[in-house]
Amino acid sequence: MESSVDPREPVEGLDRMGMTDWDHVTDFLVVGSGGGLVGALRAAALGRQALVVEKSEFIGGSTGMSGGVLWIPANPLLPRAGMADSAEQALAYLADVVGEPEAGSTLARRRAYVSSGCDMVEFLRREGVAFRHCDGYSDYYAGVRGVDGGMARGRSLECTAYDANRLGPWQRFLRPSAAGDLALFTAEVATIVLLRRSRRALATAVRVAARTAGGRLRRQKLVTNGASLIGQILEPLIERNVPVWTESAFEDLIVEDGQVTGALVHRRGRTLRVRARDGVLLAAGGFARNKEMREKFSRQPNDGTWTSANPGDTGDAVRAAMRHGAATATLDEAIWIPTVIMPDSRPALFNGERGKPGAIIVDAKGRRYFNESVAYMEAGRLMYRHHEETGAGVPSWLVIDSRHRSRYMFAGSMPGRTPEEWLLSGFLKRGETLEDLATACGLPSAELTATVARFNRFAAAGVDEDFQRGEGAHECYQGDFTHRPNPCLGPIDKPPFFAVPIYPGDVGTVGGMVCDERARVLDIDGHPIPGLYAAGNCTASVMGRTYPGAGASIGNSAVFSYIAANDSASQTSGGTHG
Incomplete structure (x- = not known):
């Protein structure tokens, strides 16, 4: 036309x-x-x-x-x-x-x-x-x-x-599609990132592949x-x-x-x-x-x-x-979205990682202060509010264990694939113990270990007594639907441990x-x-x-x-x- x-x-x-x-x-x-x-x-x-x-x-x-x-x-x-x-x-x-x-x-x-x-x-x-x-x-x-x-x-x-x-x-x-060359719908993303975790995710991936290939066979330039x-x-x-x-x-x-x-x-x-x-x-x-x-x-x-x-x-x-x-x-x-600063100084949105089992967010004092699975704008507002009240919210730290790293995508990297550059540049901190990780991040080790121990008790029971993580429907949607009893709660107990500083980034005011x-x-x-x-x-x-x-x-x-x-x-x- x-x-x-x-x-x-x-x-x-x-x-x-x-x-x-x-x-x-x-x-x-x-x-x-x-x-x-x-x-x-x-x-x-x-x-x-x-x-x-x-x-x-x-x-x-x-x-x-x-x-x-x-x-x-x-x-x-x-x-x-x-x-x-x-x-x-x-x-x-x-x-x-x-x-x-x-x-x-x-x-x-x-x-x-x-x-x-x-x-x-x-x-x-x-x-x-x-x-x-x-x-x-x-x-x-x-x-x-x-x-x-x-x-x-x-x-x-x-x-x-x-x-x-x-x-x-x-x-x-036209600007390039956010999905690149894939005919991938936005509503399919939360499922497809669990490709290694469920048949449902695999079925979604097959549909996306078929849709993309079908368009190419028909010589269409499909965008979503x-x-x-x-x-x-x-x-x-x-x-x-x-x-x-x-x-x-x-x-x-x-x-x-x-x-x-x-x-x-x-x-x-x-x-x-x-x-x-x-x-x-x-x-x-x-x-x-x-x-x-x-x-x-x-x-x-x-x-x-x-x-x-x-x-x-x-x-x-x-x-x-x-x-x-x-x-x-x-x-x-602004439309706040927790963000990490990549080794090349590029900001990257950091949304799905924080709501998966085996992850928490702590402040500069090593303490949790909000429900990590809340909607992204709410998360940014809570980061700023905490910083205004304590001076310890910006940046905060996302802490995960090796189980999380092996199961879920992280800053665009596939599960289990951690670029060496991330560790060498200091973008991603690593520790064989939580005490080692705290030292690498400049966090109080006693506070961090106590915070993780308390969180792990909640994870075992499937109930977050402090911040009700995993109760909301959207929290579950962004979690891991294959994980029980709570799709958003899993222990942080398998070494080595990792952490990355996160900031209240945005996609617009x-x-x-x-x-x-x-x-x-x-x-x-x-x-x-x-x-x-x-x-x-x-x-x-x-x-x-x-x-x-x-x-x-x-x-x-x-x-x-x-x-x-x-x-x-x-x-x-x-x-x-x-």
Whole structure:
């Protein structure tokens, strides 16, 4: 499939109102090509002209680099799976997980997210986007004490495998799939990493191999994860002749008489004035890669060194909005994920390792201080809270024994394969005894051995009396389902022992502009800034300071981009909600 519109070429236009000092005129301008693509597609479907600007050479942003999952309560695929969900149940879950309403996570925004999420999925399906339910990928707080409304089988969706060849020449703009050359779904990862442990994992691996090989035999270029999501949205965008300008950096908003009327976009050595008659949607991510902003706003210590975010995540949209009077909130928050710093200084996400049997996390004093199996954002928040209270949480140490090393993947290395470089560089500490390991890590040996002894008693009984590890459905999902009696608890008793320092890394910040339930950006007095919308990681999240389930970030961006397109079209005489 080819398009008559080159994504690299601007199309000159004149404002219908008669102004001629614009370099390009459109109805709906979308800054950022991740979840914001949904807004552009919706605007086009409503009969409005749309334009997407993306500063990198690729389309998709952090969404394209990710697993491509969306957390959508009461979505239309759940009944097919025999699951009953409702807006009321989802809102009750959010109330328990997120807590009291606050800026960005008002009751009105929560209701808008839940109600419009289902509508958005139906719209995308009509446009040809094919979803599958991530069955078993539990809501992150399902089964956790004091939380109602969580679903153990999960509310998350991801796209089916997609043949990127359908995009024709546009496929070169897709970011590589997070699964590489495998047609591997995000929901299959937790099972397939236990390949050596169960027939179920082996069966999953066989399905993935067959799916991948089948695509190759049919000469398809199958992609999954974020690449599939972006590709499947991009295809109808191309069909609707929506231009996407790559290598086009948003510089600032254009405001006239108090209303946002367009934006300055730097492209091919020129700064273009782009008119947006219906409005501008900022969906360009946060500021994870901006050292100055991280040091000023993020929880400390943090200068962005530990982030795995999209390289273009430098805060352009947030800074511009702040210059023009936008209210902001939760700038200190991020999608935290425990992270290790590899020998080559590259940060690597460290998620599945910590929840498997035979692993604990201790602070600089050699003591456990939280449930190692909690959801990744919760883990990062707990690391920072402990550090703020004791000064001993950043970094912390993950401690395992040789049984864990022989059974589970570790920092991308297959079970039982420990690169010699890891030990020689000091990245991974090793000790024949726990006392030796404590010395290598600079930890108090008496505290570490006492901590491990107490943990081992819990492991034998299958009950974590200190932090209830293994009670939540998501904790079990990330554990080892072949291990009994608790899939998350196993003793640390087989030498040699290993440890690695872990940090509160992230995949993006989640603080920024405060918006209302119509995705309109609010000023510091709480009034909408005319013509300005925002969605995703450049906003104060509807999820507050939590992450309720897999795909909460992409869901937040996509749903409020969809809402923004609806609202902007409804404000014009030509706008209709079809």
